[in-house]
Each structure stands twice: as C-alpha cells, then as structure tokens.
Amino acid sequence: MSDQEWIKELINDTEDTVISEKQQKILAAAIDTFSEKGFAASSTSEIAKKAGVAEGTIFRHYKTKKELLLAIVTPTMAKFAAPFFIKTFAKEVFEKEYEHYEDFLRMIAKNRLEFVKKHFSVLKIFIQEIAFHDELREPYQKLFNEHVYGKFKKIIEHFQEKGEIIDLPPETIIRMSASSIIGYILPRFILFPNQEWDDDKEIEHIVEFVMYGLSGKR
Amino acid sequence: MSDQEWIKELINDTEDTVISEKQQKILAAAIDTFSEKGFAASSTSEIAKKAGVAEGTIFRHYKTKKELLLAIVTPTMAKFAAPFFIKTFAKEVFEKEYEHYEDFLRMIAKNRLEFVKKHFSVLKIFIQEIAFHDELREPYQKLFNEHVYGKFKKIIEHFQEKGEIIDLPPETIIRMSASSIIGYILPRFILFPNQEWDDDKEIEHIVEFVMYGLSGKR
Amino acid sequence: MSDQEWIKELINDTEDTVISEKQQKILAAAIDTFSEKGFAASSTSEIAKKAGVAEGTIFRHYKTKKELLLAIVTPTMAKFAAPFFIKTFAKEVFEKEYEHYEDFLRMIAKNRLEFVKKHFSVLKIFIQEIAFHDELREPYQKLFNEHVYGKFKKIIEHFQEKGEIIDLPPETIIRMSASSIIGYILPRFILFPNQEWDDDKEIEHIVEFVMYGLSGKR
Amino acid sequence: MSDQEWIKELINDTEDTVISEKQQKILAAAIDTFSEKGFAASSTSEIAKKAGVAEGTIFRHYKTKKELLLAIVTPTMAKFAAPFFIKTFAKEVFEKEYEHYEDFLRMIAKNRLEFVKKHFSVLKIFIQEIAFHDELREPYQKLFNEHVYGKFKKIIEHFQEKGEIIDLPPETIIRMSASSIIGYILPRFILFPNQEWDDDKEIEHIVEFVMYGLSGKR
DNA sequence: TATGAATGAGACTTCATTCAT
DNA sequence: GATGAATGAAGTCTCATTCAT
Numbered sequence: 001m002s003d004q005e006w007i008k009e010l011i012n013d014t015e016d017t018v019i020s021e022k023q024q025k026i027l028a029a030a031i032d033t034f035s036e037k038g039f040a041a042s043s044t045s046e047i048a049k050k051a052g053v054a055e056g057t058i059f060r061h062y063k064t065k066k067e068l069l070l071a072i073v074t075p076t077m078a079k080f081a082a083p084f085f086i087k088t089f090a091k092e093v094f095e096k097e098y099e100h101y102e103d104f105l106r107m108i109a110k111n112r113l114e115f116v117k118k119h120f121s122v123l124k125i126f127i128q129e130i131a132f133h134d135e136l137r138e139p140y141q142k143l144f145n146e147h148v149y150g151k152f153k154k155i156i157e158h159f160q161e162k163g164e165i166i167d168l169p170p171e172t173i174i175r176m177s178a179s180s181i182i183g184y185i186l187p188r189f190i191l192f193p194n195q196e197w198d199d200d201k202e203i204e205h206i207v208e209f210v211m212y213g214l215s216g217k218r
Numbered sequence: 219m220s221d222q223e224w225i226k227e228l229i230n231d232t233e234d235t236v237i238s239e240k241q242q243k244i245l246a247a248a249i250d251t252f253s254e255k256g257f258a259a260s261s262t263s264e265i266a267k268k269a270g271v272a273e274g275t276i277f278r279h280y281k282t283k284k285e286l287l288l289a290i291v292t293p294t295m296a297k298f299a300a301p302f303f304i305k306t307f308a309k310e311v312f313e314k315e316y317e318h319y320e321d322f323l324r325m326i327a328k329n330r331l332e333f334v335k336k337h338f339s340v341l342k343i344f345i346q347e348i349a350f351h352d353e354l355r356e357p358y359q360k361l362f363n364e365h366v367y368g369k370f371k372k373i374i375e376h377f378q379e380k381g382e383i384i385d386l387p388p389e390t391i392i393r394m395s396a397s398s399i400i401g402y403i404l405p406r407f408i409l410f411p412n413q414e415w416d417d418d419k420e421i422e423h424i425v426e427f428v429m430y431g432l433s434g435k436r
Numbered sequence: 437m438s439d440q441e442w443i444k445e446l447i448n449d450t451e452d453t454v455i456s457e458k459q460q461k462i463l464a465a466a467i468d469t470f471s472e473k474g475f476a477a478s479s480t481s482e483i484a485k486k487a488g489v490a491e492g493t494i495f496r497h498y499k500t501k502k503e504l505l506l507a508i509v510t511p512t513m514a515k516f517a518a519p520f521f522i523k524t525f526a527k528e529v530f531e532k533e534y535e536h537y538e539d540f541l542r543m544i545a546k547n548r549l550e551f552v553k554k555h556f557s558v559l560k561i562f563i564q565e566i567a568f569h570d571e572l573r574e575p576y577q578k579l580f581n582e583h584v585y586g587k588f589k590k591i592i593e594h595f596q597e598k599g600e601i602i603d604l605p606p607e608t609i610i611r612m613s614a615s616s617i618i619g620y621i622l623p624r625f626i627l628f629p630n631q632e633w634d635d636d637k638e639i640e641h642i643v644e645f646v647m648y649g650l651s652g653k654r
Numbered sequence: 655m656s657d658q659e660w661i662k663e664l665i666n667d668t669e670d671t672v673i674s675e676k677q678q679k680i681l682a683a684a685i686d687t688f689s690e691k692g693f694a695a696s697s698t699s700e701i702a703k704k705a706g707v708a709e710g711t712i713f714r715h716y717k718t719k720k721e722l723l724l725a726i727v728t729p730t731m732a733k734f735a736a737p738f739f740i741k742t743f744a745k746e747v748f749e750k751e752y753e754h755y756e757d758f759l760r761m762i763a764k765n766r767l768e769f770v771k772k773h774f775s776v777l778k779i780f781i782q783e784i785a786f787h788d789e790l791r792e793p794y795q796k797l798f799n800e801h802v803y804g805k806f807k808k809i810i811e812h813f814q815e816k817g818e819i820i821d822l823p824p825e826t827i828i829r830m831s832a833s834s835i836i837g838y839i840l841p842r843f844i845l846f847p848n849q850e851w852d853d854d855k856e857i858e859h860i861v862e863f864v865m866y867g868l869s870g871k872r
Numbered sequence: 873t874a875t876g877a878a879t880g881a882g883a884c885t886t887c888a889t890t891c892a893t
Numbered sequence: 894g895a896t897g898a899a900t901g902a903a904g905t906c907t908c909a910t911t912c913a914t
Contacts, residue, residue, distance in 0.1 A: 183397020619833020649867030
C-alpha cells in the first residue's frame with residue numbers, strides 16, 4: 001500500500017464537491033490567517049482581503065465564520081484518519097507487509113510525518129480549536145474511538161501475541177507510540193522549525209527508542 | 219528535595235507583590251474564562267461579570283487584556299520551570315538522591331504531574347496562547363535553552379557515562395523522556411479527563427517504557 | 437480674475453473623489469458637532485446619530501476619528517490657500533488688475549471674507565485644532581512659508597519700489613495687513629455674530645486704515 | 655501709574671483666598687496639561703500624576719473638572735482686564751501721562767504684551783475654551799462691554815475731539831488698535847515662538863502703523 | 873454569482889467622580 | 894485633608910453578517 005493509494009482515496013472523498021476558484025482562494029486565505037492568528041482573532045474581512053474577494057462573498061459560500069472553519073478542518077482530519085479506514089489496512093499488517101511492530105511503526109511514523117509536513121497549517125488550526133468547539137471534538141473523538149483505536153488495538157494484540165511487544169494495555173502502547181512520534185513533530189514543526197532536521201535519521205531513533213528503550217542493555 | 223521546598227521557593231518569588239482580593243477574583247475569573255474559551259474569544263466584560271467587579275476595575279489593575287493574560291501565565295510558567303533553577307538540583311542528582319536515571323525520571327514525572335494537576339487551567343492557557351504571542355514564546359524559549367536544557371544535558375551525559383542510558387544526542391533523550399510524560403498528560407487531562415486514572419501506576423509504565431522500551435527482550 | 441475661476445479650480449481639486457450621500461451626511465454632521473463642541477469633546481456616536489447612520493458606518497469611511505477631522509479640514513484649508521497658487525495670481529497684480537496695493541488688499545479682503553462666510557464652521561475647527569495636532573500644523577506652516585509668503589513678498593516689494601507703501605520688512609507688512617482683516621473677522625463671526633454688519637463699508641474702513649492709519653492728519 | 659500698582663491690585667483680588675501647596679501644584683499641572691492638550695483632551699488622572707497628588711485630591715478642592723478650568727482661567731482673565739478697572743486709569747490718560755493716543759497705545763501694547771508673556775499658557779486655555787463654555791464667554795463679554803469698552807470709548811472720543819485720530823466709530827478704532835497688537839502676539843507666541851523677536855522695535859512698528867498706516871506718503 | 877456599503881451588537885479602554893479608609 | 898481603589902457610563906473602534914445592486 002503506497003502513499004498514492006491513500007491520496008486517491010482521500011481526494012475522491014471530497015472531489016465530487018466541486019470547489020470554485022474563489023472558494024479555493026477563500027479557503028487558502030482562511031487557512032493562512034487562522035493558523036497564524038487563531039480562529040477567534042482572525043477577521044473575515046482580513047481573510048476576504050487576502051483572498052482577493054469581497055467580504056460578502058465568503059458568506060455566500062459559508063454561512064458563518066465557524067462553518068468556514070469546519071470546511072477547512074473537517075476534510076483534512078478525515079484525510080488524516082483515512083489510512084485506518086482502508087479496508088485492507090489491518091489485513092496487510094497482519095499478513096505480509098509489516099512483519100514486525102517495528103516496521104509498522106516506522107511506516108506510520110514516516111507516513112504521518114509526510115502528512116503533517118503537507119498539512120501543517122490545518123493541523124495546527126485543528127489542534128488549537130478542538131479545545132473550544134464541540135463540533136470538532138465530538139466527531140473526531142468518536143471516529144478515533146470507533147475506528148482508529150479498534151484497528152490499532154487489534155494490531156497491537158497481534159504483536160503482543162507474537163511476543164514482540166510488552167504486555168501493557170493497548171491504549172498505553174498506543175499512547176507511548178503516538179506520543180513518541182508527536183514528541184518529535186512538536187519541536188520539529190512548532191518550536192524550532194528553522195533548525196535543520198534529518199527526518200529519516202530521527203525516525204530511526206524514535207523507532208529504536210520505542211522498540212528498545214533508553215536502556216543501555218540491548 | 220521535596221515538593222514543599224520548591225513550593226516555598228515559588229511562593230517567595232511572588233508573594234512580596236501583594237494582591238488584593240478583587241485582583242484575585244479577577245485573576246480567577248480570567249483563568250476560568252481564558253481556559254474555557256481561549257484568550258481571543260473571552261471578553262473582558264464576561265470576566266468582570268464572573269469576578270463580580272466592574273469592567274473598569276480590571277483595567278485599573280491590568281492596563282490591557284493582554285497584560286492580564288501575562289499576569290496569569292508568567293508566574294505560573296516561572297513556577298513550572300522553577301525546580302530546574304534550584305541550586306541543589308543538579309548536585310542532588312549527581313551525588314545521592316537519584317542514583318539512576320530512572321529515579322530521576324520518576325521524580326520529575328510525579329512532581330510535574332502534580333503541578334499540572336494543580337495548575338492545569340493556566341497551563342492550558344499557556345499552551346494555547348504561546349503560538350500567537352511573541353511575548354510568551356520568546357522568554358520561555360530562552361529560559362529553556364539557557365537553563366533547563368543545560369542542566370538536563372549534564373544530567374543525561376552523567377548517566378550516559380555511567381552506561382545507564384543509550385548514546386543518543388541529549389536533545390533526543392530529552393525529547394523522548396519529555397514526550398512520554400506529555401503523552402500521558404494530554405489524554406489524561408484534555409482528551410479523557412473524566413476517565414479514571416491511576417496516576418502512580420501509569421507513571422510506573424512510563425518510566426518502565428522509557429527505560430526499557432517496548433521491546434520484549436529484557 | 438473672479439471668484440468663479442477660483443472656485444472651479446478648487447472644486448476640480450476634489451471633485452474627482454466621489455463622495456457618497458452617507459459620507460456627505462457624516463461630514464456635515466461632523467462639521468456641525470466639531471465646530472460646536474470642539475473635536476475632543478465630540479463623540480462619534482453623536483455624529484452618527486446626527487448624520488442618521490450607524491456608528492460603524494463612520495469608521496467604514498474614516499478609519500479613525502482623527503481621520504474624519506482631517507477629511508474635513510484638509511480640503512477646506514487647501515481651498516483657502518488656493519488663490520495664491522493660481523498661476524496668474526502675481527502677474528495680474530503686477531501688470532494690470534491691481535494697480536495699487538490698496539486695490540490688491542481690497543480684493544483679498546473681500547474675497548477671503550466671502551470664503552470665511554461660506555466655510556466658517558470648518559475654519560473654526562481648523563483654528564481650534566491646529567494648536568493640538570501636528571498633522572494639521574506642519575503642512576500648513578510649510579505651505580504658507582513656501583508658497584503664500586513668497587508670492588506675497590514679491591507683491592509687497594513691488595509696491596514698495598513704486599513708493600506706495602512704507603519700507604518695513606515684508607513679513608511685518610503682511611502681518612499688519614492680515615491682522616487687520618482677521619481683526620474684523622473675529623468679532624464679525626465669533627464674538628458678535630448676531631450683530632448687523634455692513635461688510636462692504638467695514639472693508640473700506642479696513643483698507644483705509646491699513647493704508648493711512650488712524651492719524652487724523654492726511 | 656506703574657506696573658507695580660496694577661499687580662498689587664490684582665494680587666489683592668485673590669490673595670485673601672489662601673491656596674494650599676497641593677492646590678498650587680494641581681493648578682500648575684492643570685495649566686500645563688490643558689494648554690498642551692486642550693481641556694477636553696486632558697484627563698484628571700494625568701493632571702493628578704503631574705501634580706504628584708492622588709486622583710481624589712483634585713476633587714476635594716474642585717468639585718468637577720470644569721470647576722478646575724474656571725479656577726485657572728477666571729482670576730487670570732480678571733487680571734488681564736484689571737488695568738481698565740483702576741479708578742485712576744481714564745483720568746490719568748486724560749490729564750497728564752498720555753498726552754497722545756500714540757503714547758497710550760504704546761503703553762497698552764507694552765503692558766499687555768508683558769502680561770501675555772507671563773501668562774501665556776492660561777490665555778491660550780482661555781482663548782481655546784471660550785468658544786465652548788458659556789460660563790467663560792458670558793462674564794467676559796459682559797465685563798468687556800460694560801467696563802473695558804466704555805472706558806476705551808471715552809479715551810478714543812477724547813483723542814478724536816483733539817483731532818488726533820480719525821473719525822471712525824469707536825469700536826472700529828478699538829478693533830483696529832487691538833487687532834494690530836494681537837496680530838503681533840499670535841505669530842510671536844504661537845506660530846513662530848522660537849524665532850528671535852525684538853519686542854520693543856516691533857511695538858514701535860505697530861504704533862507707527864496704527865497711527866500712520868502703510869502709506870509711504872507721510 | 874459577486875459585491876461592498878451598511879449595520880448594530882459588542883469589543884476593549886478611558887474617565888470623571890465617589891467613598892471607605 | 895488626602896488617598897487610591899472602585900465604579901459604570903461613555904468613548905472609540907471592530908466585526909460577523911445582511912442585502913440591494
């Protein structure tokens with residue numbers, strides 16, 4: 001399963017809704033502004049100016065400012081969770097492609113890092129605003145609980161049975177795996193984005209760390 | 219070195235500046251509102267109402283809304299970083315109290331978790347707003363770079379020499395240690411705060427994970 | 437050279453900037469209010485009410501209250517100084533139309549008095565506020581120094597050479613001529629505006645006074 | 655009649671009202687602020703700070719901000735008009751000291767110029783605010799009409815009878831005399847206060863001008 | 873469909889004034 | 894008498910949203 005396949009899936013999800021050129025400009029301007037100043041501190045008039053459209057045009061496409069936020073965040077988050085929805089996802093993990101948890105972890109890390117690189121602005125908006133809008137929190141909490149967590153859990157149990165990974169509750173394992181990746185993404189993109197980063201090497205460190213820990217004992 | 223000692227230090231830092239009762243009400247109301255709605259989406263009139271004071275009273279104490287934000291966030295963050303400034307901090311790690319990195323890690327984890335429990339609202343505000351206000355980001359970036367990172371590095375090198383921990387760049391070790399802790403705090407307080415959490419047990423998992431990794435090979 | 441010509445010049449200067457009906461109402465209401473209460477004591481809410489528009493409408497057209505002040509005062513003052521900028525101004529004085537300083541003075545007096553009658557409110561605002569706003573003072577000081585004073589000086593020297601007027605420094609002559617006119621305008625429009633005034637007769641007195649003084653000896 | 659006598663008169667007018675040191679500081683600070691920013695744009699809190707007193711202290715001495723304005727302006731204006739109230743004023747003009755209108759004019763000019771120099775700030779405040787406060791305009795209009803104008807008129811008629819000055823209505827003569835002096839004061843103190851001014855020479859010019867006009871023919 | 877002028881509610885902030893200490 | 898914290902009305906200005914064109 002390659003990047004390409006996912007992306008196709010994702011694009012198909014939203015491509016049926018045709019988006020006019022003006023709408024695209026509005027979305028781009030809104031992403032820019034929201035991610036720079038935050039949703040509440042961004043004004044629709046500034047977005048309109050940046051998009052090169054009239055103030056009223058925004059409201060022709062999106063009834064309210066919040067609807068504009070959702071229009072930005074929703075499809076991107078759907079894409080973010082998309083891999084876990086692919087029918088073949090778990091099967092492939094079990095059967096062939098990812099013989100070890102390590103491989104699986106490496107794949108997820110690389111893959112989602114790539115995604116973050118591409119969609120960083122929108123993710124930033126999402127993370128900022130999820131705290132304040134139930135419309136954002138609820139569907140993604142549900143989505144995570146019902147789909148992502150479920151599949152993940154199966155995969156982890158699979159590798160636990162194989163004796164590859166320790167016997168902790170799956171949510172703990174998920175948390176530790178995920179937080180190690182996120183713990184790289186945060187400084188990488190937010191705290192010190194201007195520093196030079198060798199992503200491949202760092203991912204190896206992360207995988208190594210997660211798998212073998214900090215213990216000097218190998 | 220115990221909690222008590224730190225707390226004393228912290229309190230002394232700010233207790234000389236006497237705070238009137240109304241001021242305290244304003245601060246409490248502001249923390250409440252900011253952490254619930256975010257800084258930009260909170261109105262001073264709402265804060266005033268919640269604090270039971272006239273709106274003008276807020277501005278007698280804090281020239282601007284942003285100054286109110288800083289008045290909330292700055293001392294709390296100073297307290298958060300405070301342990302790392304205590305003169306005895308590194309010495310105690312090296313000499314006696316924390317013979318192993320594990321002990322040190324456990325202490326930090328417990329200790330800062332305690333702090334987060336107590337000051338969660340303010341920390342949430344800080345995390346939310348640091349992305350948008352240079353006045354917040356810069357001093358803490360500097361503080362971290364100049365003080366926290368330096369001491370941490372020495373400690374890590376110390377345990378690396380002892381062969382207790384792996385030979386990765388210190389910032390990578392820090393990142394992994396910290397993100398494992400943060401990776402617990404985030405779901406613990408933000409995503410699923412209503413769930414039951416056995417903090418002591420979870421910290422043991424974290425420490426174990428960080429020290430020995432997920433690898434089944436012990 | 438007649439009033440008509442000047443006025444055309446002036447109107448052309450600003451007529452290309454089209455002003456909407458609401459804008460005109462706002463300007464009229466602002467002139468009214470500023471001249472009655474002074475700039476600082478006038479509130480935008482009162483102006484809005486008087487203009488019959490929403491308060492926000494004022495700020496759509498003029499970013500700040502001060503910009504509204506400048507929008508009122510600047511073009512009027514430009515018009516006030518306009519006669520001195522007409523290409524033919526000095527030539528006509530020298531060559532034919534105003535053979536004597538007296539004629540020139542009478543023309544200026546009548547002409548500018550007419551202007552004051554028409555634009556008294558705005559001039560009052562200007563005079564009141566010039567003391568407090570550098571943005572007002574500086575351009576007009578410069579304008580006066582560079583253009584009005586220069587032309588005036590040449591004209592005065594011309595009549596001094598002809599032996600028509602006394603040999604004092606041109607700025608003194610200007611001051612005395614001007615203050616005699618202003619010394620009429622002030623009581624005429626500010627101190628006792630309700631009294632009956634025979635402008636033509638008074639201007640004759642002024643001209644006579646400026647030329648021959650109060651001495652009974654002719 | 656000398657300066658000294660007038661000044662004594664004036665001082666006696668107000669010296670019975672004892673003024674505390676704090677009050678003096680308040681008055682000085684208020685004069686400073688009002689004359690720099692205008693009455694409406696000055697805040698009592700700024701005045702209090704400049705005076706080194708608490709905000710409330712101002713209101714202990716002056717019930718309202720406007721009362722503070724009046725406390726500043728009223729005695730100064732009384733002093734300004736004072737010469738005209740001295741019992742001997744007109745008599746001395748008629749009988750001996752000022753044999754010619756010219757002498758009288760010179761004396762007034764010098765004398766009031768001196769006064770303006772000393773009390774410029776307050777006069778500026780007065781001139782600015784008289785347009786907006788009936789409490790200021792009315793008493794001084796009355797005072798001028800009843801006392802100053804009356805005496806002035808007598809003096810002028812006296813010199814008209816002697817054939818020293820032209821036969822224009824007294825108010826016209828007053829206006830022309832006064833405006834010639836004011837026409838010096840304005841640029842002297844407001845427009846170009848930083849320039850070098852030879853007051854004595856300029857006053858001679860003014861007197862000469864008022865008496866003999868600008869005509870070169872003597 | 874797009875525009876942008878207009879709106880009015882509400883934002884932050886200032887200020888003259890009061891009053892308990 | 895002096896203070897300065899507190900007030901709340903009012904000030905300037907912003908903003909999401911509407912609607913006639």
